[in-house]
Amino acid sequence: MVTTLDATVDQGLSIQTRSVGHWFDTKDGRLDVLEDVTLDVAPGEFVALLGPSGCGKSTLLRLIAGLDAPRTGKVGADKVRIVAPHPSRLLVFQDPTLYPWRTVRQNVALGLEATGQVKDSQERIDRALDLVGLRDFATALPNELSGGMAQRAALARVLVNNPRLLLLDEPLGKLDSLTRMTLQAELVRLWQDARFTTLLVTHDVEEALLLAERIIIFSPRPARIVREIRVDASYPRHRDAPELQALRREILVSLGHDHEL
């Protein structure tokens, strides 16, 4: 079983945001989604961005990916301003968004193809498929895969490029609970082995507690940082651990759900 892609793995990126604000112009006027977001993420850190659905967390990921530019404030990686997408900062969406006309293997090869390295990287693609347990499905088409397998393929598609920052936008949100638990464990293993920085957007408190070293809690839209919580428990974590249960209550109160206690 292969566990990492390369013997020498680049260190994770550090991320800085400074007073980031963002809004969309809609026909009903300006829709504010981010407000004064200042955040530092250390290299190799696993940080969860937790907040109500639709609050603007995903927009923050798009800004860090370089797909959109912030209206106000600055976003940087390793203290260099982000102005465009780069293969060192890769996104995984809630939907796997595999290209349906490509096989699993061709989907995984996408980034290497885009940067002209695909010819020398066949072994690398095999290892990425091994890493997510899809070697036997290399020639399958996306519509032949289950939801969990498709999301694994989407993970392999980014991991094969050796990203220094992984931006996960509720990647397990649409999976059934058993598949989700398996993939949560795999995410932790991949992160521990490869040492990339990870930003996980989620609205699942338990998922944030199981995976992240630090949890940033956002307000409803426009998203502002309400609170930060450090999770010191060692991995692999267990969802019933009392210390996590205590943090869970604390987080729910911060999210305004104290009535559920």
Add this chain to the structure above:
Amino acid sequence: MNSIAQTDRFASLGGIRGNGPAFALAAPWKGGLAAAGAWSLTAVLTWAWPDLTPWPRTELLALLETGIALLLAGGALLGGPRLSVIYPYDRWFGALAAILALWQVLTAKTGLLPLPFFPPPQSILEVYTDDAARLFESVWRSLVLLIPGYVIGGALGFVTGASIGWSKAANYWGHPVLRFVGPLPATAWLPIAFFFFPGSHSASTFLVGLATFFPVAVLTASGVKGVNSAYYDIARTLGGSERFLILKVAVPAALPNVFVGLFMGLGSSFAVLIIAEMMGVKAGLGWYLQWAQGWAAYANLYGALIVMALLFSGLISLLFHVRDRVLAWQKGIVRW
């Protein structure tokens, strides 16, 4: 006993051979035998029932019908699993024999349907035996007009549509033109085309191209515009250049639409082709139809229509075959 009956049943359904000397034991294709019987009956009718006024190709027709009956019987008894693709069509084979018989009864045998408007099948057979050279020439001339125009129009339509779908500037200038000029049927351009082009051949190629161009351009453009924007986000973060985004994302994602455009374009190019041949080119199947009408040669007219149906249906089948190969990843597509 029971198990043998079951084996026979499966053999006749899916063409599975039993153990041992399989061919002898395999159950025959019963529907095929029934169809062979129907064709034999039709052959007997053609042969034994004298024509009202003798047609020169009645014997040949009876011979052909016998041949088809023998082929069906042979296939039913010896074909085995190799012929299983045609097994479901046994009722069609039978029905064709019945239609041919009825047609002869109504025309050659009793004259219930008047000549020259309702020629018997033997006179259409005569067209194929005696006028084959002219028909082949017409098919060839039609293809020579159709295919270059279709290929050029399809290619230009694809490039135009992809540009309009991709680039804001191309969309700004191109889309209104497509909206304004596109609904004009290509046949409306006929007088102008025949005036501007040096010959009727190049004018017709232009018209066929035009008829193909618009549906391909419109559907390619809407296909490219409709690509899931997350596909582009993925490619951009992975380091894809604009060229990569167009060739590896926009075009493959839009291909299902492109094929719909090619299908529509092929249909309208047939219409234009036939009219152009009738109006100006004086060659091809369209011209053959008009020539036959001029001589009140209705058998030739029907004969050419059958050839045309085979040709055009074959071309559309070819296009769908190509599409099924190219879009094998797609499921639930329209079947032809």
